[in-house]
Amino acid sequence: MGTAIQAPARDHRFVPAPGGWLTRLFDYKPFLVFLCLLPTVGLLTVFLTYPLGLGIWLSMTDSTIGQAGDFIGLENFQDLWDDPVFWMSVTNTIFYTTVATAGKFALGLWLALLLNNNIPFKAFLRAIVLLPWIVPTVLSAIAWWWIYSPQFSIVSYLLVDVLHLSDRYFDFLGTPWAARCSLIVANVWRGIPFVAITLLAGLQTISPSLYEAALLDGATGWQRFRRITVPLLLPILSVALTLSVLFTFSDFQLVYAITRGGPFNTTHLMATLAFQRAIPGAQLGEGAAIAVSMIPFLIVATLLCFFGVGRRKWQQGEAND
Amino acid sequence: MTDTVVSNTPAEAASIPGSDAPERMSWDSGLRRFVTIYLPLALFVIVLLFPFYWMAITAIKPDYEMYDYKKYNPFWVHSPTLHNIRVLLFETNYPRWLMITMGIAVASTFLSVASSVLAAYAIERLRFRGAQHVGLAIYLAYLVPPTILFIPLATLVFQFGLFDSPIALVLTYPTFLIPFCTWLLIGYFKSIPYELEECALIDGASRLQILRRITLPLAVPGLISAGIFAFTLSWNEFIYALAFIQSTEKKTVPVAILTELVTGDVYQWGSLMAGSLLGSVPVALIYSFFVEYYVSSMTGAVKE
Numbered sequence: 001m002g003t004a005i006q007a008p009a010r011d012h013r014f015v016p017a018p019g020g021w022l023t024r025l026f027d028y029k030p031f032l033v034f035l036c037l038l039p040t041v042g043l044l045t046v047f048l049t050y051p052l053g054l055g056i057w058l059s060m061t062d063s064t065i066g067q068a069g070d071f072i073g074l075e076n077f078q079d080l081w082d083d084p085v086f087w088m089s090v091t092n093t094i095f096y097t098t099v100a101t102a103g104k105f106a107l108g109l110w111l112a113l114l115l116n117n118n119i120p121f122k123a124f125l126r127a128i129v130l131l132p133w134i135v136p137t138v139l140s141a142i143a144w145w146w147i148y149s150p151q152f153s154i155v156s157y158l159l160v161d162v163l164h165l166s167d168r169y170f171d172f173l174g175t176p177w178a179a180r181c182s183l184i185v186a187n188v189w190r191g192i193p194f195v196a197i198t199l200l201a202g203l204q205t206i207s208p209s210l211y212e213a214a215l216l217d218g219a220t221g222w223q224r225f226r227r228i229t230v231p232l233l234l235p236i237l238s239v240a241l242t243l244s245v246l247f248t249f250s251d252f253q254l255v256y257a258i259t260r261g262g263p264f265n266t267t268h269l270m271a272t273l274a275f276q277r278a279i280p281g282a283q284l285g286e287g288a289a290i291a292v293s294m295i296p297f298l299i300v301a302t303l304l305c306f307f308g309v310g311r312r313k314w315q316q317g318e319a320n321d
Numbered sequence: 322m323t324d325t326v327v328s329n330t331p332a333e334a335a336s337i338p339g340s341d342a343p344e345r346m347s348w349d350s351g352l353r354r355f356v357t358i359y360l361p362l363a364l365f366v367i368v369l370l371f372p373f374y375w376m377a378i379t380a381i382k383p384d385y386e387m388y389d390y391k392k393y394n395p396f397w398v399h400s401p402t403l404h405n406i407r408v409l410l411f412e413t414n415y416p417r418w419l420m421i422t423m424g425i426a427v428a429s430t431f432l433s434v435a436s437s438v439l440a441a442y443a444i445e446r447l448r449f450r451g452a453q454h455v456g457l458a459i460y461l462a463y464l465v466p467p468t469i470l471f472i473p474l475a476t477l478v479f480q481f482g483l484f485d486s487p488i489a490l491v492l493t494y495p496t497f498l499i500p501f502c503t504w505l506l507i508g509y510f511k512s513i514p515y516e517l518e519e520c521a522l523i524d525g526a527s528r529l530q531i532l533r534r535i536t537l538p539l540a541v542p543g544l545i546s547a548g549i550f551a552f553t554l555s556w557n558e559f560i561y562a563l564a565f566i567q568s569t570e571k572k573t574v575p576v577a578i579l580t581e582l583v584t585g586d587v588y589q590w591g592s593l594m595a596g597s598l599l600g601s602v603p604v605a606l607i608y609s610f611f612v613e614y615y616v617s618s619m620t621g622a623v624k625e
Contacts, residue, residue, distance in 0.1 A: 027527050029447060036443035037455065039436035040499055044462055048496045051473035052465065058473055066479060107365075114362045125366065127612045132369055134608045134615075136557040138575035139597035143372040146379065146590055154375060157390050192369065197616060250466030253559045257579055271468035271560075278472045279564050291469040302464060 058288035065282045076289035086290065089268040093294075096184060096269060097249045097301070103188040104244060105237075108195025113229075115196065116203045126197065133193040141257035144186040148172035148258065176266035179259050183267060187254055195240055202236035203229070242305040249301060250294065270294050373601075380405055380595040387591060405591035406599070413582065414570055415596060422556060422573040423603070425487050429494035430551040436495065437502035437547060438540075442532055444503075445510040446518065456507060463500035470496065471564045478565050489565045490573070494555045501554070502547040509543030510536065546614045553604050574600040 025031055059076055063069035080086045115126060132140060147154055156169040172182045206229065214224045252271040255261065261268035261276060268276070270290055278287020379387060381401040386393045393399055409415045440459065444452045474493055475484075483489035513536060521531045537544070562573040569581055578596045582589065608615060 023527060026529050029449065029528075032528055033443050033447050033449045036439040036447065039432075040440035040459065040503065041455075043432075043436060043492070043495050043499060044459070047474065047477070047493050048462055048465060048470065051470050051477055054473035054477065055469060058476065063476070065475075068476075110361070111365050114358055114365070117358050119358065119362070123612075125362070126616065127609075129366065129369055130608075130612075130615065131373065131605070134553060134604055135373070135601040136559075136575050136604065138557075138559050138579055139600050140372055140376075142578065142593055142597045143376040146594065147372060147375060149590075152388060152390070152590075154395060157395055161390065189369065189372070192365075201616075246464060246466060250468040252468045253575075256559075256563075271466075274468070274472065275560070275564070279475070284472055284476065288472045291472055294469055298464075298466070298469075 055288050056292055058285055059292040060289075061285045063284040063288075065279070065284060069285055072285070076286050077293070079286065080289055080293065085265050085268065086273065088266065089270050089273040089290075090293075092180065092267060093249060093269045093271075093297075095180065096187070096251070097245060100184045100187040100191065100248050101241070101245055103184065104191035104195050104248075105241065107188065108192045109199055111192060111196035112199035112203055115200050126200070130193045130197055132190050133197075137190060137253040138257045140190065141186060141254050144182075144189075144254075145173075145258050148182050150174060173259055174263060176263060179263060179267045183255055183258060186258065187248065187251065190254070191244060191248070195244065198236060198240045199233060202233045206232045238306055242302055245301050245305050246298060249298060376594045376598050376601075379590060380598045382591060384591065405589075405595040408589075409592050409595045409599070413592075414577070415574075415599070417570055418572055418574045418577040419599070419603075421487060421571060422600075425490045425494070425573060426552050426555040428491045429498060429555045430548055432491065433495040433498035433502050433551050434544060434547050437499050437506055438537070438544065440499070440503045441506035441510055442536065445507050446515070446536065447528070456503075459500050459503050463497070463504065465496075467497060467558075467560050471560050474561065475564050484565060485567045485571065487566070487571060490555075490558075490562055493561050493565070494558060497558075498551045498554060502551055505547050505550070506540065506543050509540055509546075513539045542614065545611065549607055549611050549614060552607065556604050 026035075060071055060073060061069035062072050062075075111129065115122065115129070119125070146152075150169065150171050150173070153169060153172060155172075159165045160167065160169060171178060173179045210228050210232075211224055214228060219227070250271055251269060252275065255267060255269050255272045256275070259267045261272050265273075270293065274287045274290035274294075276287075277283050277290060281287070378396070378398050381403070382398050383400060383402045383404065386399060440455075443449070444456045444459075478484050478489045478493070481489075483492070517535055517539070518531050521535055526534070557575070558573070559575050562576045563580075566572050566576065569577070572581065574596070578593065578600065582593055582596055
């Protein structure tokens, strides 16, 4: 705006607005606010808020792909209630989220504490440690799939042929529990960097004088960790935990890439089951019902993590810093 | 006591906590430090990086080595070959998938960053009533996972006649990119002194002039962060691309590898690994150039 009429010599100053109605319109604050928010609010309304409502509506219809269905009330949910595969997906999802999150945070915190030491090549280490988180999940999941291969697994080779710890190759993805655990290991592997780097940032904001004071008071290493590190890490921990639980609970890629819900639908998460019923199975209504059943779990998990661990208000970070 | 703290520069101070500087002098022998720090750290690095090494080494192995662990040590490649990569580039649609993915990622990144800049500017700088609430709403939008949206979005995309079109992805990716970028940029705009804008206002600049000539140039690092993050996230996106795209030649790399390269019962592990490796290269490259932006924006966004 207005570059054409601007003399180069006066570049550091602004030419007063020419005074046309258009210019005045652009200086009219409510209009400007409207204009600035329009793309974001427009896109989010059409492609996020509306689909959220539409999903709830779809879950109460018998829609199929390409054909809008009729309203059938809660029939989809009643069907799901009697569906053992659905219940297995629910327990799988809860198990997967709980164990994977615990693993990610335990190992991530450990890695953060290690990286917080005075070590050579710290910046470089921090950079390469983030790689699992950067690389597209599906692509690293394919690498895990290959690592879990029943005949050519490198882990089996290492344990059987090199270390002689076992006498036969593992069937990582062949039985339900082995497959669930293999998926959790892959998910933890992918989640550690995010937790570690986030917590490392939190650790670096803790003032060293606190540790020195505690040391003078005769606190042991565990006491310093328990009484200084943990409480001061809690705010950032609660945010990281909330995000991690949310995205682990709604995970899709890893399971779809490694097992596709197999063997015999025993490793389905709610998200993969919803996909399987809705897109390849063409039962949009039923898929939507599964997706909608995730919402209460997500809300409870989010509130638990955020208020339970952090005990802070939603807006605290936004309002004052 | 205070003297030692004061004399520490912030950088030094940041690197010391947890390392127990005074204590180390008294008892921390080299061995203990090795066992408690370097050994676990080395294990972490090996475990975190091994899948990539395994991916890379499989991609350049000839088939006879890949499936014969008795004769050839699987951790090394004896006669590296480009066969798998050649098959991928010349006998599949891989280059096309790369181009499509790149196009979608660039377009949705551009769309998201442009909308987010305006939104973040309005929320943080125009100071209208209810700005806090709009900010909170956008933050909440970030918490809605794509896995509960893809089914209704599929019907929406179908109604718009965008099914099987990359435009569907360009329009739907911003649903998870915009909240993140806006959040990031609000934080960034906060760090730019408001006085600069007030001066320009006094000099008679219009709001748009201020945004274009003062705020945006100062926010360039924030824009880069938002841009590379949005690019990576759209490159990694999977479920929308899987649900909305059907034709082989319009698929994105992650979807295409899983649905087009995995055929029949015998998996072509060499090509699969080569495909995964090449598909990771663009994000890894961008990442290696902008590591600091990544770390700061990731932690910044969480702290916000």
